[in-house]
Amino acid sequence: MRSGYIMVPAAILALTMLESLTAELRGHMKPLGSHQDPMGGIPVTGKFPSPWVFYQEFIMAGKPLVMKKVLEKDDIPAYHLWTDKYLRQHFGETEVEVEKGKKEERAEGGLKNMTMSKFLHLYQTEDIYQVFDITPDMKKDLNLPLSLQCGGFQNFIQTVVLWFSSGGTKSHLHRDMLDNINCLLDGKKEIIFIDKKYKDLVMADGWMHEGGYSSVDVESVDMTKFPQLQHVPYNRLTISKGDCVFIPYKWFHFVDSKPGRNLAINFWFHHLPWFNSSDCNGVDPFQNSSVPLSSVKEPNSDSEIRMLFLQLFGDIMSFYKRSFGDYVQQKIPSVTQKDRENLNEIFLLLDTNNNNVLTWDELLTVEIMPVYEKFPELFERIVSYIVDDEDSSSVISDDPEPIVLEEDNSEGQRSPKDQSSVTKTPDDLEKEKLIKLADDGNLVMEEEPFKNPHEEL
Structure with a gap:
């Protein structure tokens, strides 16, 4: 060895170089959305838009919409009725589907069935959350939002899903092939939105085509495995009790439910390619008339x-x-x-x-x-x-x-x-x-x- 020189083992040198490289990757091994500041620009309103406006400005444009405190003034009885006591009294024997674990895992065997009463007994202390298509008897407490009452929307409601937990749940980064109005009956959620036009970047690495989700760890993004995510602009928003949000089909999103009782329903409906104006005769654009969800026809087997x-x-x-x-x-x-x-x-x-x-x-x-x-x-x-x-x-x-x-x-x-x-x-x-x-x-x-x-x- 020559005097004045220290031989550095190759393994240590490689590790040092890797650490230097990853240190330059903003958001590396941090939660999704840490790679850059969020954009603004998602519209916010204080009411459900009329079906005409909803179709023209948001369905056709493929843009999200936040509707603040609309459940406070809208006629959706479940918002006021669905306390734990009420759910136990009226739907206690209803069989519900429950996911084990607060972080979404789409492996087989993740779902199990139990009664609503048993879930209500366990959900505050165990690492579980409820997700299932609401039953016909639960529909009596739900009305169709004004935005979906005519024009064709009401004919293509695919399903209405109940999400229920003590908070702390995290979804995959994913996209759906249906349009979606998600309404929060209790709790708080943070949502990251990514425009569908960035599909090539989001789906470049680790995309699971069967299921339509990314395998990225949303709590700790490895930017060496998902390098294209560094370049993806995104929006971040928070919805609270009484709010609804429109999630356009094919938009990528990640949902983080904050700690505390968290109860939401989402109306999933097929993307409407044509608005039938004549179907809206008699619909008041300023007043959400009570259209019971039970009166909306079930989707045909060929609807999808x-x-x-x-x-x-x-x-x-x-x-x-x-x-x-x-x-x-x-x-x-x-x-x-x-x-x-x-x-x-x-x-x-x-x-x-x-x-x-x-x-x-x-x-x-x-x-x-x-x-x-x-x-x-x-x-x-x-x-x-x-x-x-x-x-x-x-x-x-x-x-x-x-x-x-x-x-x-x-x-x-x-x-x-x-x-x-x-x-x-x-x-x-x-x-x-x-x-x-x-x-x-x-x-x-x-x-x-x-x-x-x-x-x-």
């Missing part, structure tokens, strides 16, 4: 496959027969020319009045399971596109420079001009593709009139 299939068509109001196959093939790369004959036959099966025009009235009422069962492979490819690929976004940094266009009155065309001209958004570009089909005589497009009840959110 139907609504996933219908998401393919967005805001297109109707199709001619000759454009149907073109549109599906353009949207979904896995649909081949060979599938075109099957698509033509699917159109004929869906076109119940045989007028060669397919409308939403038909799409929302036709029995779709026989069509699915006749062409299961084709339907599976369509549904897989909706679930996995539809919202892939390459826009994970700043939006690109907009394309600026000028109206040319002589030809009805547009040409490039300066920034004072009309700005074309990504939505405009997508709609142009559809308009081109319409100009070719292949596609019927109309705008659904927006019924404005003179309400401001």
Whole structure:
């Protein structure tokens, strides 16, 4: 050994370098959301929006909404009734599903059944929480929120789930394929939201496709295993007793229930691709009339496959027969020319009045399971596109420079001009593709009139 030099073992040197590297990873081995400051911008209101506003501003836009203290003034009896004493007296013999452990684990065998009375005896002292679809007799204490009372929402309520614990529960970072209004009857929850447009970053590492959740440890994020999470913007919000929050489908979220009695219900409903304004005649946009949850029809067995299939068509109001196959093939790369004959036959099966025009009235009422069962492979490819690929976004940094266009009155065309001209958004570009089909005589497009009840959110 030369004088003045100390030989450092390779293992120690590697460990030192690793520690130096991880020290630079903000949020490493810390709770989810420690990697950067949260963004703002989630709207807050003091009421349930009318169905018209809810659909236009939040369902179509795919944006969350916080509704503060709405259960204090809204007619949902369970908010005032569901004390432990009341639940024991009225639903004590009801069998409920219980998860063992406060931190969500989706391993088999995590659920067990017990009566409501037994749960109420144990939940304050044991590491358990309750999650189950409410029973028909519990529906008598629940009404449908104003936002879901018409327009089609009321026909596609998939389930209403009860969440009940002594607090301290933590979910996975996950996403759902249903829209969701979560109402807190007691307690406090902190929610981290991540826009679905950051799908590629969130799902880059450790994403469990079966179940739709991330394997990241939400209490201690290993940024060496989940490096892309460092770049993910997020929102953080807190809801308290009496509040509700709208969680858009496909938005990633993590729910942290704070210590103390924590009781919530969430209304899960299929993403509505078309708002039926005529269905809302007589609905007062300013007053939540009592619509008992028990009066809402149970979902049909084909409702999930139907609504996933219908998401393919967005805001297109109707199709001619000759454009149907073109549109599906353009949207979904896995649909081949060979599938075109099957698509033509699917159109004929869906076109119940045989007028060669397919409308939403038909799409929302036709029995779709026989069509699915006749062409299961084709339907599976369509549904897989909706679930996995539809919202892939390459826009994970700043939006690109907009394309600026000028109206040319002589030809009805547009040409490039300066920034004072009309700005074309990504939505405009997508709609142009559809308009081109319409100009070719292949596609019927109309705008659904927006019924404005003179309400401001």
